[in-house]
Every structure is written in structure tokens, then in C-alpha cells.
Amino acid sequence: MRRLVQNTLKAPVTFEGVGLHSGKPARMTLFPAPAQHGITFKRSDIALGNTVIPARWDMVERSPLCTRLVNAAGVSVSTVEHIMAALAGCGLHNVRVEIDGPEVPIMDGSAADFVREIMATGIRRLGVPVRAWKVVKPVMVETREARATLLPCDRLKMTFNIEFAEAGIGSQSRELDLRNGTFARELCDCRTFCRQVDVEDMQANGLALGGVPGENAVVFDGAVVHAGSGLRHSDEPVRHKMLDALGDLALAGLPLFGHYVGEKSGHSLTNTLLRALFAEPGAVREVTCDALMTARLPGQGLVWSEIPAQVRRVA
Ligand SMILES: [Zn+2]
Numbered sequence: 001m002r003r004l005v006q007n008t009l010k011a012p013v014t015f016e017g018v019g020l021h022s023g024k025p026a027r028m029t030l031f032p033a034p035a036q037h038g039i040t041f042k043r044s045d046i047a048l049g050n051t052v053i054p055a056r057w058d059m060v061e062r063s064p065l066c067t068r069l070v071n072a073a074g075v076s077v078s079t080v081e082h083i084m085a086a087l088a089g090c091g092l093h094n095v096r097v098e099i100d101g102p103e104v105p106i107m108d109g110s111a112a113d114f115v116r117e118i119m120a121t122g123i124r125r126l127g128v129p130v131r132a133w134k135v136v137k138p139v140m141v142e143t144r145e146a147r148a149t150l151l152p153c154d155r156l157k158m159t160f161n162i163e164f165a166e167a168g169i170g171s172q173s174r175e176l177d178l179r180n181g182t183f184a185r186e187l188c189d190c191r192t193f194c195r196q197v198d199v200e201d202m203q204a205n206g207l208a209l210g211g212v213p214g215e216n217a218v219v220f221d222g223a224v225v226h227a228g229s230g231l232r233h234s235d236e237p238v239r240h241k242m243l244d245a246l247g248d249l250a251l252a253g254l255p256l257f258g259h260y261v262g263e264k265s266g267h268s269l270t271n272t273l274l275r276a277l278f279a280e281p282g283a284v285r286e287v288t289c290d291a292l293m294t295a296r297l298p299g300q301g302l303v304w305s306e307i308p309a310q311v312r313r314v315a
Helices: 081-089 110-122 184-187 194-205 236-251 267-279 293-297
Strands: 008-009 013-018 026-032 037-045 052-054 068-070 095-099 124-125 130-134 137-141 147-151 158-165 171-177 193-195 218-221 225-227 258-263 284-288
Touching: 008 026, 008 081, 008 110, 026 081, 081 110, 081 184, 081 236, 110 184, 137 267, 147 218, 147 267, 158 236, 171 236, 184 236, 193 236, 194 267, 218 236, 236 258, 236 267, 236 293, 258 267
Parallel strands: 037 095, 130 258, 158 258, 193 218
Antiparallel strands: 008 124, 013 026, 026 095, 037 052, 130 284, 137 147, 147 258, 158 171, 218 225
């Protein structure tokens, strides 16, 4: 039996591209890191001061459209959710991310490129057991329109539903058990999406400047869908919301054992949920994973041939 221990990358991996919101180019390299390091970002384009930003829930600056991490010195990195989802989904616990710009490249709007390159590079096992957070008591947060809940569970499970007036989206719901490589098979190629009515608002506010409909974001304009060569799954939007939630939950700092239920929730509410989880006495416990628990982590059982190789089209 393979030793069930913390992982890192076998070698560095580099990605280049523009940020979805800033439109600015960036070169991002993932470096191997030792056990217990966790995930950190470092702004290599800033010479002075503390340029390291731990990928942790208490570093998140609230923003409805993406997840932005800011350290005490005011150094930030935006749109970390897709790379965080890829790292969590591939079972990587320790990685140093260096980036020479303010925002993670959006790639094709999904996490598929990240997952493919990580898997092609390979994963190195480190001789230290996996630590994790185990949800012990239910925690729920809500706004007038949305709700997010974490319930005790012996694995990471996710239930999500969304509801949009756009005919192209409508009501979508999905439930997934995120062990055994489910992330790579079911979620990693699902792209960022938005409504055409929101695009002009976003751009007037200096957001979505790097967005190209059909190329790095799916845009729903009533019943018309700008999705490049087509949707990759008939329910690609709700799957993308699950991808985002996995990335945002990874900011717990360790893998999480719990059942996340998202009802029209998003980045900001998922972060509020993590804050509530860690604020509530006795709601979460740090555990060292035994073999059975480690076997249920999202990255275990990931199979290379199951990773979507190319853009797929729903018939
Ligand atoms: Zn996203």
C-alpha cells in the first residue's frame, strides 16, 4: 500500500496569461515546498517588504466576484480560487506559488490547465502524515438571497444549487462526493460564467477587463450562450460554482472533512462560512488522518486518463 502522507510537486510548473478582472499579464510558478508549509503566494514583482501571502481564510478581502488575498503589508493577489481548487483537487498540501503580477492568470476560465500540468509534472510524497480539519458541529451563514452550510461528514461532500432568470442557466443543482478524483473528472474543466447584463457594470467598475466571451468566460445573454465551441457540460455553471467553492474552502489551510451545502452562495459567503466555522467554539477540530481518512481525500485516486484532455462539447 502506498504511504499516505502529505504531498508536494515533483518539480516547478509555470503558467502565463492575463487576469480576468485586471486584464494584466502574469507569470505564475508553482514550486515544491516542504511538509507543513501549506500553500503560500509570493509577489515576485514587488521588491520591498513582506511579499508573502499565506493562502488562508483570514487573509481574504471581501469581494463578491473573486477571492483576493491581502497580507498585513497590503500586498495582494487576486482570483486565487481556481488554482486553489486545482491544488486541493489534486491533493497537493504544500506549494509555494510565485507570481509577478496582481492576479492569477485566468487561462480558459477553468482549472483544467492547472490540473493537466500538475498531473504531467507529478506529485512527490513527503514523509509526514496529512493533517485536516474535521467539521464537528453544523455551521450556517446566510444573506437575504443565499445560504452556505457546513455539516459534519466523513469526507468532503458538496451540494450546490443556483437559480438564474437567464434561460441558458435556469435552475441547476448537483451533489458530489469529492473523493477519488471527482474534481478532475467532473469539475476541473468548468469555466467561469456571467450574465451579459453584468458585463457592462463590471467593466464600468474596472472588473472583467481581461474577459473574452467564449475564450475565458461563458457569457449568458438571455437564451444566447457565448461559450466558444459550446458548453462542456449541460450544467457547466453549477459545476463551476462547485469548483469555486472547493478553492475557497481550501483556504481553511488544511483539507476539510465536511458537507458543504451552497444555495446560491459564492466567494464572499463561503469565506463568511469559514470565518463562522473558526469563530464557533468546538465547531471544527484538527486531526491527523489515518489511512482510511487519507483514502477519502479529494486528491486520492486521481487517474491521469480521467482528466479532460481537450475541450468537450455537450451534444
Ligand atoms: Zn470561478
